Amino acid sequence: MRELKLMKGNEAIAEAAIRCGTDGYFGYPITPQSEVMETLMAEQPWKTTGMVVLQAESEIASINMVYGGAGCGKKVMTSSSSPGISLMQEGLTYIAGAELPCVVVNVVRGGPGLGTIQPAQSDYFQAVKGGGHGDYKLITLAPASVQEMADFVELAFDLAFKYRNPAMILSDGVIGQMMEKVELKPQKPRMTEEEIIEKYGDWATTGKTRNRNRNIITSVELSSENMENFNHKLQAKYKKMQEEEVRYESINCDDAEYLLVAYGSSARICQKTVELARAQGIKVGLLRPITLFPFPEKPIHELAKQTKGILSVEMSAGQMVEDVKLSVNGITPVEHYGRFGGIIPSPAEVLEALKSNFLEG
Amino acid sequence: MTEEIIIAGFGGQGVLSMGKILAYSGVMQDLEVSWMPSYGPEMRGGTANVTVILSDDKISSPVLHEYDTAIILNQQSMDKFESHVKPGGILIYDGNGITHHPTRKDITIYRIDATEEAARMRSAKTFNMIVLGGYLKVNPVVKMENVIKGLKKSLPERHHHLIPMNEKAINRGMEIINKVE
Structure with a gap:
């Protein structure tokens, strides 16, 4: 029996996040995406799956909590709207530089500045050309329905982990606020600590054991030669995405x-x-x-x-x-x-x- | 079948929830639905409108310029949306507070004095259900049984005891809607 629900795009993001086994959501309210955290708070997934839902003191804190969670190999995400996403750019370039997976949802509103709370798509450049400083890219998915708002949460996580790169869901006030029928996927369990160590133990800071080298999460590299090599590595990764992940x-x-x-x-x-x-x-x-x-x-x-x-x-x-x-x-x-x-x-x-x-x- | 509806009025009149009940009723009838609010900083007293689309087919744009039916509940919305009804379409309005009545000849106009009726029923909150009843009378896009199911789905359980009152209001709306000749 298919489970069809009528819900807003923002609510679908929240429901899908719980169901795909997300470990943590960190966010700060802003129109037109506040229903994401509202829905998570109402669903109280910490009682069922153990997912952490936390209202941070700001968007800057949210993205840095995501940075920390991602460094531990956890499935973590945040969501915001344009002005809030601008505040997150420093964190995002650090996360990209540290090669960590995470999902960021931008339910875009009109700008520049504090702008308007009505829908817009004027954050395209920011999303696909980097946004923060340095040569990096975000995997950017653009849902066009409430169903895709739900489906793309898991897809974004899959791609983020596959490439160890932040992924963005670039939505807008229309898709966030509108209601349509949605079919939600069944609940998946969150990964256990053992599963995380097994899958991501070669890079995540899961606690050093005697038989492996230290994993260091950082984006700093003061040797120019090493930094150029690292940039080549990033570019090769983006090229592979261009070859293998185009969807339309x-x-x-x-x-x-x-x-x-x-x-x-x-x-x-x-x-x-x-x-x-x-x-x-x-x-x-x-x-x-x-x-x-x-x-x-x-x-x-x-x-x-x-x-x-x-x-x-x-x-x-x-x-x-x-x-x-x-x-x-x-x-x-x-x-x-x-x-x-x-x-x-x-x-x-x-x-x-x-x-x-x-x-x- | 595709029915494209705009419901427009003041915030607090139950415009968005009326649209939601209509959308849920459509889901119960196995239709494709979309519900697109004009959201704004205004709550009670500001203008509010919602576009609801019910269709047998996949819905393309949730945002429209022309509508099969406009349900208009204040003067500002009349000024804004009368001209956006498709030729041959339907305009339903509540006469309360309307100073410039609709004048188009190429659409069918109905009047429903739901504000007055809700006052008579001593329940201002049933206003939107009276209007919904009027709409369903002139355009029965969804069956009554599905509307009741839709009500159950869209209302939180603690409000389910209000369903009979809402049903009564819908029935009353069906009785009091009149075609404007």
Whole structure:
């Protein structure tokens, strides 16, 4: 019997975190993602699975608690929204530099600064280009439904542990606040200390035993030669992600003459735009990146060959469009359409933008 | 079947919970559903609206520009959403506090004086269920048995004793809704 529930995206994140056996959540409330911790507090998983749920004194404290937990080989996560995620950037670059796995959820709101509490996608650059200092990348997943909010928690952990790299779920206020049907997976047990030592004992600080060397969690390396070598190692890891972890969905692309590229809530809006366009006889397809890093460069490049124009649609002033342009590499025109500051574009408005860019004049 | 609804009014009128009950009723009827609130810093007294979509098919955009049905519960929402009803669609409104009544000729307009009726029933909290009843009368997208199941799902157990009162309010709403000619 499938267990179908109606819940908000933020609630789905919390439920999925418990069920995939997360060891710890550390966070600080901020709209529009406060339901993540609210749900965790209401569910009280410390009584059932033993998962720690802790409201830290700030976002900076949260991410450093995650750093500590991750260093011990634990499955740990945090969530916040844009201004809070900015505060976490120092911690994130340290975690990436120390090669530790963790999951960070960003339910994006409009910026810059304290901005607005309404949805936006203007943290794309911050998520996929690093965010903090240094040459590092976050594995970045973009859920477009409440079901994916649930499913991507475990996926993000799997990828984070596979590559020993922080993973980000880049959502927004629409997906966080909306309710849809969700099927939750059955409860998985948390890993025992013995299992953690067996699986991650070669790097995690699980307590040194006589028969192994010390594990050191650090991001500091004062020898430039060693630091360059370490950077080569990181880059090789990111290259492997680009080769093996690209995920995307293509909708009505087979015969598409025009292509929309959109992720997250914009992709949902664009799906309706495709329906509206096709009803008018315009052959439009949608490519939805599911991983924003690694970005689906090859599939976009392939589709560019058959299309007369590509419209990148984001709730930002134009960030992902740069990656779309790099993927297309000039073989077909690429334009951007976006609303920002908390305004959500309507499907009809996207269709008008497509027409005015490629079909008129 | 796809029904795209906007419910709009003041915070505190039960706009979001009415949408939630409708969405849960849809789940009980095996429909695809989405519930998208306009969330804001305002609580009681501010404007609140929610988009609910019920469909046999997978739902694409949870955010819309045009609606099959608009349920309008204050003047600000009337000003904002009357023009966003699809031609041939339905507009339902509560007359309380409305100074500019809807004027469109290409949609079907219904009036339900739910504020007044809730006062008469001495239960302001049943207001949204009276409105829901009116809507289900003119557009029975979900069966009554599924609405009751939806109510049970969306209300915490400690409030389950209120279900008969809500059912009564839904039935009353079905009786008092009138088409505006």
